[in-house]
Amino acid sequence: MHEYIKYGEGVGAQYVEIKHATSQRDNIEISNKHIKEISSGINSMLGVRVIFKDRWGTAFSNKDNIEETINQAIKNAKANKQKTRIDTFKANKRSFKTKVKTDPANIPFLEKQNSLLKINRIKSVTNLSQQYTDITRNFGFFNSEGSELRWDDKITFHMVSSSAKKNNRIENYFDVKAEHKGYELMDDAENFSLEIMKKSVEMLRARNANGGTYPVLIDQKLGGVLIHEALGHACEADIVLNNNSVLGNKLNEQVGSANLNVYDAGNIINSWGWTPFDDEGILAKKTPLIRKGVLTNFLHNRETAAKFKVNPTGNGRAQSPSNKVIPRMTNTFIDKGESRFDDMLSSIKEGYYLKGSLGGEVESASGQFLFNAQEGFLIKNGQLIKRVKGVSLTGNILETLKNICLIGDDPLIHGGGACGKAEQYVLAGNWSPHIKIKNTLLGGQN
Amino acid sequence: MVKIRHIINYLKRKSDGWEVYLREGSLLNMEVINNKIDFVSSGRKTGLGVSVIKDKRLGFSYTDNIEKYKECIDKAREIAALNKPDEYSFAKKNEIKHKELYSRKLYEYTREDVCEYYENFIQNLKSTNKGINVLSSVYNRAISNRHIINSEGINLKEKSVQNTVSFGSIKLDKINYTASYADIKPLSPEKGREFGERIIELQNKKDIKTGKMQLLLNQDALGALLSGFINASCNGENVLRKNSVFVNKLESKVTSNKLSIEDNGIKQGLFNTWGFDDEGTSSQRTVLIKKGVLKNIMHNLYTASKLDEDSTGNAIRTPYSRPEIGTTNLIVREGSKKDLLPEMDYGIYVKGLMGLHTMNTMTGDFSLTVSEGHFVENGQKKYPLKNTMLSGNILGLLNCVELIGRDARHVYDISCSGTYVPSILFSEAQIVGKE
Numbered sequence: 001m002h003e004y005i006k007y008g009e010g011v012g013a014q015y016v017e018i019k020h021a022t023s024q025r026d027n028i029e030i031s032n033k034h035i036k037e038i039s040s041g042i043n044s045m046l047g048v049r050v051i052f053k054d055r056w057g058t059a060f061s062n063k064d065n066i067e068e069t070i071n072q073a074i075k076n077a078k079a080n081k082q083k084t085r086i087d088t089f090k091a092n093k094r095s096f097k098t099k100v101k102t103d104p105a106n107i108p109f110l111e112k113q114n115s116l117l118k119i120n121r122i123k124s125v126t127n128l129s130q131q132y133t134d135i136t137r138n139f140g141f142f143n144s145e146g147s148e149l150r151w152d153d154k155i156t157f158h159m160v161s162s163s164a165k166k167n168n169r170i171e172n173y174f175d176v177k178a179e180h181k182g183y184e185l186m187d188d189a190e191n192f193s194l195e196i197m198k199k200s201v202e203m204l205r206a207r208n209a210n211g212g213t214y215p216v217l218i219d220q221k222l223g224g225v226l227i228h229e230a231l232g233h234a235c236e237a238d239i240v241l242n243n244n245s246v247l248g249n250k251l252n253e254q255v256g257s258a259n260l261n262v263y264d265a266g267n268i269i270n271s272w273g274w275t276p277f278d279d280e281g282i283l284a285k286k287t288p289l290i291r292k293g294v295l296t297n298f299l300h301n302r303e304t305a306a307k308f309k310v311n312p313t314g315n316g317r318a319q320s321p322s323n324k325v326i327p328r329m330t331n332t333f334i335d336k337g338e339s340r341f342d343d344m345l346s347s348i349k350e351g352y353y354l355k356g357s358l359g360g361e362v363e364s365a366s367g368q369f370l371f372n373a374q375e376g377f378l379i380k381n382g383q384l385i386k387r388v389k390g391v392s393l394t395g396n397i398l399e400t401l402k403n404i405c406l407i408g409d410d411p412l413i414h415g416g417g418a419c420g421k422a423e424q425y426v427l428a429g430n431w432s433p434h435i436k437i438k439n440t441l442l443g444g445q446n
Numbered sequence: 447m448v449k450i451r452h453i454i455n456y457l458k459r460k461s462d463g464w465e466v467y468l469r470e471g472s473l474l475n476m477e478v479i480n481n482k483i484d485f486v487s488s489g490r491k492t493g494l495g496v497s498v499i500k501d502k503r504l505g506f507s508y509t510d511n512i513e514k515y516k517e518c519i520d521k522a523r524e525i526a527a528l529n530k531p532d533e534y535s536f537a538k539k540n541e542i543k544h545k546e547l548y549s550r551k552l553y554e555y556t557r558e559d560v561c562e563y564y565e566n567f568i569q570n571l572k573s574t575n576k577g578i579n580v581l582s583s584v585y586n587r588a589i590s591n592r593h594i595i596n597s598e599g600i601n602l603k604e605k606s607v608q609n610t611v612s613f614g615s616i617k618l619d620k621i622n623y624t625a626s627y628a629d630i631k632p633l634s635p636e637k638g639r640e641f642g643e644r645i646i647e648l649q650n651k652k653d654i655k656t657g658k659m660q661l662l663l664n665q666d667a668l669g670a671l672l673s674g675f676i677n678a679s680c681n682g683e684n685v686l687r688k689n690s691v692f693v694n695k696l697e698s699k700v701t702s703n704k705l706s707i708e709d710n711g712i713k714q715g716l717f718n719t720w721g722f723d724d725e726g727t728s729s730q731r732t733v734l735i736k737k738g739v740l741k742n743i744m745h746n747l748y749t750a751s752k753l754d755e756d757s758t759g760n761a762i763r764t765p766y767s768r769p770e771i772g773t774t775n776l777i778v779r780e781g782s783k784k785d786l787l788p789e790m791d792y793g794i795y796v797k798g799l800m801g802l803h804t805m806n807t808m809t810g811d812f813s814l815t816v817s818e819g820h821f822v823e824n825g826q827k828k829y830p831l832k833n834t835m836l837s838g839n840i841l842g843l844l845n846c847v848e849l850i851g852r853d854a855r856h857v858y859d860i861s862c863s864g865t866y867v868p869s870i871l872f873s874e875a876q877i878v879g880k881e
Contacts, residue, residue: 031687031689032687034530034532034687035529035530035532036683037506037767037768038505038506038525038528038529039506039507039508039525039766039767039768040507040521040525041495041507041508041509041518041521041766042508042509042510042511042514043510043766044510044511045491045510047489056484056485057486057487058485058486058487058488059487059488059489060487060488060489060491061489061490061491062490062491062492062510062511063490063492063511069489072488072489075488075557076486076487076488076557077486079483079486079557079558079561080483080484080485080486081482081483081484081565082479082480082482082483082484109524109525109528110528113528126688126689127687127688127689129687129689163689163808165688170689170691170808170809171809172806172808172809211656211835211837211876211878212656212878213880238479242479242480242581242582242615243581243617244581244582244615244617244622322473322475322487322489323475323487324475324477324485324487358804358806359801359803359804360801360804361800361801361803361804361815363615363622363624363800363817364615365581365615365617365622366620366622368800368815370800370801370804370814370815371801371804372801372804372813389811390806390811390812390813390837391813392801392804392813392814392815392835392837394815394833394835421614422477422582422584422614423584423586423612441833441835441878441880442878443813443814443815443835443836443837443878
């Protein structure tokens, strides 16, 4: 690649980055015992990013015409209206490899297919859909600083969605198991599917929740999504620089309760948001965002770090080599606290216990957020009374962080999903212990 | 260099049936940060999807690298051998009724032209109020060439263009406004003024009391709510798998009799208007709901053959997967009143909703935050809303249609399909407020 980087510099680029990403994917989708789709294929993308006359330009191709792609990137830099500046760092030459027990590439398609087909529906379940995917990903990064970085990665994914029906009512429950793992992820597939089917049947008994303001107890998954959406996005330095973050002027101030500690860490091997090096060749690290309730850091790419006069934090990420590299979270999580689950539950007279997430959204400028819980339970006098459905919670980051009054001592369960920002999706991990939040506005249908 | 005929010759050797789906895309991606273009990326991407049928078994594989077509076809054959026999088929030669759907001019805009349109849009938007800043926005233009060839004699090519723009954040004082827009034409600068006026109206938001009241959804809000639900419920695959609320509901009343909804892939000038679908079936107009009665479900070739129907031309795919089912352009029939606001007594007028991807498209349950909305009393907008949530079920809502507007227009929805709907006034909806 270095001859191409020299070529780019020869035609006037101040900085040249060449990235490639390939992914080979085996995919099986079944609905009940019917095979909906089996497919296998390869995607590849080569991207070039240059700084030309102090402006970024990007171009991409899935053919091997690197010089032509560099020329296009320079043309795009000329159309860019904003100047940039980045600092130079020493070259990194490293190779990473995701360790797996059983490489899915060595498992015959038929065996993968049978592991899904052997799962039987339970009573009341009308539809059981499953998707199995394994992906072998290879990344390469090369730049003008002389960096050469490679990552050979594996991801295995099992999604189960169950619909249950009683009279005229249909309810659905789904869950995804996705990790940087090999075929060993499927060891427990039967139990995993069974639990999901049972949940969908239980959902048939769920009532609509009452809208209003309540204390809520939030599980590890929803807590993870909450901290990702409500805090994480507002800590992304591009949003801060753009005066678009409610946390912009809050660095070193108390923003949360004194027992709250939050981190972003891309260097946790095999975690969902593991990013050994980011899309600008910066190695991953652990960044404290909140310590004892005080906001301590923002998340940076090269450009925002130069503007803030700090070091990049390894958070410069892009969906693919064709996309803009922007500050993104890796794994964002609330650290373990001291409260026992039972004590947290019994502290609530009337409220809700909310579990899992159907997704969320946040407006980082106002701090307004919305999440939909996947499961909900009415709490009365410290007891779980009944299942409710369709509960969403809405609030403001600054109020909510201060309203987190209890943090659980339960073990951290890694989780995560695909996070969207500026129309780009990247893998982002998030997790949390159980937390209790005071005065939360819930939307319900009653 | 690999030519299509090399691929076809290799396919012909061992398969009973085959299909090649080739898509070449030319893409332009721009971003605006703080009112200025801050990112420009462009490139080409080619995807090849190959399907084969052998002994009634289907195999599928894909690649981005056409040079490797032999490996791709071999893989598809290997997969076919694993699959179970089923009613797989490829489109028979059929008459493509609509050709040349777009004027050629749409493809001739250069990178510089599109940049200029984008910048003029922002200038126009800012001209409505000095305090307005476009903090972040993303613009994508995709020109695609589809080429479908199969063993049944289909050999179809079509070019299309889509422009999509999203505004992650437009700011005016404390208002943070989010919106998106899509068209076959580049973003028109005149649109800028329209967005600006909507933002100005959102100053001084207030809380509202919880309760049941009238609800007026404008085109954007209605389109966003409806599109995901119709795509899931009127979907032949979901009906076949008994996974839709519309199972066994054909010819039954499912919504208010004021409502008529169709899928229309042939209406000129809309987002997903094309000559043929992604299997090569001619595009058509399909009535889904007529005066409240469910009339048709959308099909591709597979679900049509399973349910003894004809394909409705709703096969939608990328080169990287087999066809699924989706709307082309979802159209709600207009009503008679041009402006519904004066018809309202007491309720809210919603133009923007937050959290749409959290909606349960299968059951139709939703619980969302109103991001752009006004409290209305006696036909007058009283104040913009804050801390307001809208909860309910779409079918429930569609059963209490009070009036439909004569103001249909195209809207951008999260599934990126074409949606062309009017405003609708509903007699009752559950609103949760904080006052």
